[in-house]
Amino acid sequence: MRIACYALVEQHAGSVASANYLVLEELLRRGHQVDLFAKADFVRKPEGLARWPNFHYRGVLLKELLALRDRWRSLLRGGLERIVEDWIYRKHLEVIARRVAVQHRQDPYDVLLFLGVGAQFQVGGVPVVAWLQGPPQTEWQAIRRLRDRLIELSGRTLYWKLWAFYRHRQRTARRELARCQAVICGSQWSRQHVIAFGVPAERVFALPYPFDLELFCPRPATPPRYPGRRTLLWLGRIDPRKRLDLMLDAFALLLKKRRDVHLEIIGRFTYAPEYRRLIETFPFPEHLTYAPAIARLEVPELLRSVDVVVQPSEDENFGSTVAEALCCGRPVVLGPTNGTGEYCGEAAFRFERYTPEALCRALETALQAVETDPARLAQVARQTAEQQFDVRRIVDQLEAILARTTAPQPMRELIQQTE
Known part of the structure; x- marks a missing residue:
């Protein structure tokens, strides 16, 4: 052709x-x-x-x-x-x-x-x-x-x-x-x-x-991003639809229940840079890290080093970070209008409403699954990626x-x- x-x-x-x-x-x-x-x-x-x-x-x-x-x-x-x-x-x-x-x-x-x-x-x-x-x-x-x-x-x-x-x-x-x-x-x-x-x-x-299933692949020996803490990762641009406000409100609720967690946010602010104020005024700054970008070839190692990838976006056609996380054997948390969820199977923990309480519950469930049987969860995520994204x-x-x-x-x- x-x-x-x-x-x-x-x-x-x-x-x-x-x-x-x-x-x-x-x-x-x-x-x-x-x-x-x-x-x-x-x-x-x-x-x-x-x-x-x-x-x-x-x-x-x-x-x-x-x-x-x-x-x-x-x-x-x-x-x-x-x-x-x-x-x-x-x-x-x-x-x-x-x-x-x-x-x-x-x-x-x-x-x-x-x-x-x-x-x-x-x-x-x-x-x-x-x-x-x-x-x-x-x-x-x-x-x-x-x-x-x-x-x-x-x-x-x-x-x-x-x-x-x-x-x-x-x-x-x-x-x-x-x-x-x-x-x-x-x-x-x-x-x-x-x-x-x-x-x-x-x-x-x-x-x-x-x-690329060879570039994005699990490596079980990868050291944790923040030793002693369970790490949640947000990776991707930041605009109103991506719901940074929801992410931070839910994470604040999670911190009231357990203190061994850390949120890393990597992404550029696009047409609404004033949303940066949400990060600057977050009440628990010692549990939050922000960077505007990361080199593309460093992304696989980043994904392997965290525990859960979170994408709380509304009206998401397809979230590449979610798919890349599955390729690396990492579970994901995402919302009801994120189309990527159709491909994630048991490796996805979906919250049912765009509220801090619902997202917090999904984060808790995902972390519990990681702590209960991490090897099985990583295997499920990777197998799902191989079936869907080849x-x-x-x-x-x-x-x-x-x-x-x-x-x-x-x-x-x-x-x-x-x-």
């Missing part, structure tokens, strides 16, 4: 970009031809993929536009800078779309595959498949539910800026989804929300992201979706009837 691809790809970038790398590598291993089109200063040539003779990197960089932006950068302030950057991005997309069309005329593509983004463009005669990072409406839905706390910490101005941004984003998403013959998302939870957004159910599929299994399903999407209409109808 000849695949034109537009994707976020980097081998060791983490989250979606590294999962996309694994997907493309497996497609190449199976003999598919992949042409990766990209804005060259954003997605650089993946050297690990370049060793495959059936891979071609087709980066585009409009240096004249970038030079013009740099010349006038001192005049670009606030919203004007965002408008200019968006315009430059759109100009790159126009050129990339034309180049895909030229290549298609010379040697036709079977499919145009977007990984990590919606369908940014389309080319006549080429079916479009997009693997989304998440449903387009759920981020705003969570922000709206959490409005009062957001305004309390970050102010009304930010709230209304987010309202305007996501209103525009949803209009854009409708155009992107209308270009697709198939849409992939990270969980059945996400799939239902994409369908609710207006995409026909027969076009929407759920697939988990793959993970790139070969996931690409098997992706190939089936691509085959169905690129089949002639009569064959497509026959496939649907036999499913």
